[in-house]
Amino acid sequence: MNPPPLEILDLTVIYREKPVLWDVDLAIPEGRLCAIVGPNGAGKSTLIKAALGMVPKASGRVRFFGQPLELSRKRIAYVPQRTSVDWDFPTHVLDVVMMGLYGRLGWFRRPGREEREAAMEALRQVALSDLAHRQISELSGGQQQRVFLARALVQNADLYFMDEPFAGVDAVTEEAILRVLEGLKAQGKTVVVVHHDLQTVRDYFDHLTLLNVQVIASGPMETTFTPHNLERTYGKQPLLELEGWAKPEQAWNS
Numbered sequence: 274m275n276p277p278p279l280e281i282l283d284l285t286v287i288y289r290e291k292p293v294l295w296d297v298d299l300a301i302p303e304g305r306l307c308a309i310v311g312p313n314g315a316g317k318s319t320l321i322k323a324a325l326g327m328v329p330k331a332s333g334r335v336r337f338f339g340q341p342l343e344l345s346r347k348r349i350a351y352v353p354q355r356t357s358v359d360w361d362f363p364t365h366v367l368d369v370v371m372m373g374l375y376g377r378l379g380w381f382r383r384p385g386r387e388e389r390e391a392a393m394e395a396l397r398q399v400a401l402s403d404l405a406h407r408q409i410s411e412l413s414g415g416q417q418q419r420v421f422l423a424r425a426l427v428q429n430a431d432l433y434f435m436d437e438p439f440a441g442v443d444a445v446t447e448e449a450i451l452r453v454l455e456g457l458k459a460q461g462k463t464v465v466v467v468h469h470d471l472q473t474v475r476d477y478f479d480h481l482t483l484l485n486v487q488v489i490a491s492g493p494m495e496t497t498f499t500p501h502n503l504e505r506t507y508g509k510q511p512l513l514e515l516e517g518w519a520k521p522e523q524a525w526n527s
Contacts, residue, residue: 275338275339276338276339278301278302278303278432278463279299279300279324279335279463280301281299281334282334284296284320284323284333284335285330285331285332286330293316294320294487296487298488299320299491300491301465304458304463305464306454307465307479308466308474308480308481309321309466309467309482310506311483311506315485316486317467321351321467324434337432338431348431349430349432350373350433351425351434351435352422352424352434353421354436355414355417355440355441356440362409364409366396366404366409367392367396369409369420370396371392373423373428374388374392374427392405392423392427393405395427396420396423398423398426398453398456399419401416401420401423404416413443414441414442418446418450419449431463432465433462433465434465434466436467438450439468440469466478471503475498480493480497481493482497483503483505483506489505490502
């Protein structure tokens with residue numbers, strides 16, 4: 274049996290003497306679309322960043338495909354939150370996408386025809402090939418999000434992390450992201466997405482991790498997305514807002 278794409282054991286992250294994540298154990302199965310959801314301040318983005326070595330861990334161990342990050346980095350792609358990026362940097366869309374290839378090329382080898390074709394194909398997958406030579410700062414927020422998605426796609430990774438890719442995007446971008454997610458799943462890739470919308474999580478993903486500093490529950494969507502688990506994660510109010518779950522006790526007994 275192959276080791277999981279992501280395995281986290283006893284992970285704790287502390288910020289200003291306060292635990293942001295506490296004793297997290299998590300295993301993500303291969304070939305799934307996996308959502309991480311939880312209330313604001315639950316540590317969702319921190320979980321991804323700690324796994325990728327972007328924020329320090331107080332304790333814990335992280336393995337990718339059974340190996341440490343240093344030996345697995347080329348198999349991993351990351352799409353950050355759009356709001357965390359300086360979009361005024363003067364560069365073209367195609368150049369941003371080709372940045373995803375630097376891990377393969379190294380910083381001193383210039384991209385050639387093969388790399389440009391791969392970048393253009395990634396832009397076609399997110400319906401932006403006609404904007405390849407546009408300045409990145411001239412794009413809408415949704416278009417910028419798709420550019421970063423293309424930058425991840427061009428890496429041809431086995432494990433993708435995406436931090437709030439659906440946040441604040443237009444309908445065209447949302448549909449483009451969904452097509453990409455389904456395409457990655459069809460290829461047997463594993464995708465881990467920080468997501469914020471309880472109304473859509475059941476439709477978009479097939480595996481769910483509920484997080485609130487600690488892992489509340491994690492598993493297949495159909496057995497994990499329950500009123501009981503959501504109440505343990507959020508409290509009662511989100512259940513009242515979910516369509517068809519106005520009375521959680523009835524949904525739990527149905």
